[in-house]
Amino acid sequence: MRDPLSKKVVGIAPSGIRKFFDLVSEMPDAISLGVGEPDFDTPWRIREEGIYSLERGRTFYTSNAGLKDLKIEISKYLQRKISVSYDPDSEIIVTVGGSEGIDIAFRAMLDPGDEVLIPQPSYVSYLPCTVLADGVPVVIPLQQKNEFKLTAEELEAAITPKTKILVLPYPNNPTGAIMTKEDLEPIAEVVKKHDIFVLSDEIYSELTYKYDHVSIASLPGMKERTLVINGFSKGFAMTGWRLGYICGQKKIVEQMLKIHQFAIMCAPTNSQYAAIEGLRNCDDEVQQMRTAYNQRRRFLLHEFKRMQLDCFEPFGAFYIFPNIQEFGMTSEEFATRFLEEEKVAVVPGSAFGDCGEGYLRVSYAYSLEDLKEAIGRLGHFIDRLRNQD
Amino acid sequence: MEDIRKQILKYLEKNSRVDLGELAVLMGTDEVTIANEIAQMEKEKIICGYHTLIDWDKAGEEHVNALIEVRVTPRRDQGFDKTAERICNYPEVTAVYLISGGYDLLVTLEGKTLQEVSRFVSGKLSPIEDVISTSTYFILKKYKDHGTIMFKKNKSERMLVTP
Incomplete structure (x- = not known):
């Protein structure tokens, strides 16, 4: 039989998280701090709208780009949150999660050989999606000394004549890093100077602490150069509803819409109705979740400091990214032994790029009680490792 | 601050x-x-007390909660305050609210038995001079109390590790 597979697809390495998932699955009594989704239920009023939409028989396709009412609410929301105005009719597509946005953006914008700059550590999809769209991924390794922010120098050094897109994943999974307006301004200058585009993945934009989220699209001359990805999964605790959106200039949106139309048709209808309620009436619920995450973030930072575990202070998402290089193990060895010896799952930083080696992603999308238990076990584990020396 | x-x-x-x-x-x-x-x-009495939310049913104690709507004749200069304050003094009364609508005071009451509650209503509450009428409602089941859901919630179905 002929090889049924595409060499391109076979060449893509499976997600590093998958390996760990399999390991943890064999240990049902393990506590996990390995999850990349909120522990909160979707706010009830959102769920109820989803139920009502089903009861009313809203079980048909919507228009490809999404329900008009939802796009209007998204437009208002973005105006309010990031001060960028998008035309609901021509500059917004409602997608199946933020992840579809990543895929259709690359496919609409890349020709074979075009380079995509991917700062790492970062979410696991950018690199494979680039390859699937015939682009060439170019990794920019970020550094703890810069709090895992992208600097203009790092960006400048990575740009070649083939560079087309910079992925800007902030607030960041897995590091929890954010970029403030002051951090973004020099990046925007480099982007404009070299005439490249930005894919700004802002899925964690609701979850920033101390500083409000700023989108690079809000900087002068950047709206046209930027595609903003956002969605409902993280801030609104709606991961399973699979609902996100991508916004940008009409010229790009039109072409992305073609791919979305042929590959997806439309995002889930009842999720769209539910999300309208989220944008209209859930500010309080979102704020309550943000407050809870912030309290847990402070708790973990405090505990890590007490354990003298090297860690920069993250101001976004729901992750904290401690440095474990002092133990002389790879992230995977550390995470595997921690799981086997203390039955706590964390994700090795290396799952998010080679430069995540030497770090762990600890999620605080867990109750304070769970975090206390897990951190207690981390304390035992670290004490044992240190006393061996 | x-x-x-x-x-x-x-x-x-x-x-x-x-x-x-x-x-x-x-x-x-x-x-x-x-x-x-x-x-x-x-x-400053912003924090007025620290209480514990108890499911008395589970504790196996005989326990009855009632809500009582009370209509009251307001007094010149004092309105409903005098009668309300008087009702507050009974230890079995857990809350007294002045409310808008078809009646004036809402009194919540805690007793050991139905008889005890009804004795309170007929013997203590109704005879108060300015009380015109009362209607008593017994609480049969508490689904949510003080913001806490009292029934068992389903276990989380989140996977253990996700990107």
Whole structure:
């Protein structure tokens, strides 16, 4: 039989998280701090709208780009949150999660050989999606000394004549890093100077602490150069509803819409109705979740400091990214032994790029009680490792 | 400083047992600040007490809760205050509210038995001079109390590791 597979697809390495998932699955009594989704239920009023939409028989396709009412609410929301105005009719597509946005953006914008700059550590999809769209991924390794922010120098050094897109994943999974307006301004200058585009993945934009989220699209001359990805999964605790959106200039949106139309048709209808309620009436619920995450973030930072575990202070998402290089193990060895010896799952930083080696992603999308238990076990584990020396 | 107060109150409203050191960590401040703020708010009667939410059914205790609507003749200069204050003095009364609508006071009552509650209504509450009428409702089941859902919630179905 002929090889049924595409060499391109076979060449893509499976997600590093998958390996760990399999390991943890064999240990049902393990506590996990390995999850990349909120522990909160979707706010009830959102769920109820989803139920009502089903009861009313809203079980048909919507228009490809999404329900008009939802796009209007998204437009208002973005105006309010990031001060960028998008035309609901021509500059917004409602997608199946933020992840579809990543895929259709690359496919609409890349020709074979075009380079995509991917700062790492970062979410696991950018690199494979680039390859699937015939682009060439170019990794920019970020550094703890810069709090895992992208600097203009790092960006400048990575740009070649083939560079087309910079992925800007902030607030960041897995590091929890954010970029403030002051951090973004020099990046925007480099982007404009070299005439490249930005894919700004802002899925964690609701979850920033101390500083409000700023989108690079809000900087002068950047709206046209930027595609903003956002969605409902993280801030609104709606991961399973699979609902996100991508916004940008009409010229790009039109072409992305073609791919979305042929590959997806439309995002889930009842999720769209539910999300309208989220944008209209859930500010309080979102704020309550943000407050809870912030309290847990402070708790973990405090505990890590007490354990003298090297860690920069993250101001976004729901992750904290401690440095474990002092133990002389790879992230995977550390995470595997921690799981086997203390039955706590964390994700090795290396799952998010080679430069995540030497770090762990600890999620605080867990109750304070769970975090206390897990951190207690981390304390035992670290004490044992240190006393061996 | 207003903001830290609000944060403390919101936290204590759900969990008054937290220790000061932990609260300081969660609020991103120090223990002394927290202790001072709480002491000050207790003094100002912003914090009026610390209570425990108990499911008495599970504790196996005979326990009856009732809501009583009370219509009252208001008094010149005093309105409903005098009668309301009088009702407050009974230890079995857990709350007294002046409310808008078809009646005037809503009284919540805790007793050991139905008889005890009805004895209170007929023997103590109704005879008060300005009380015109009462209607008593017995609580059959508490689904949610003080913001806490009392029935069992389903276990989380989140996967253990996701990107």
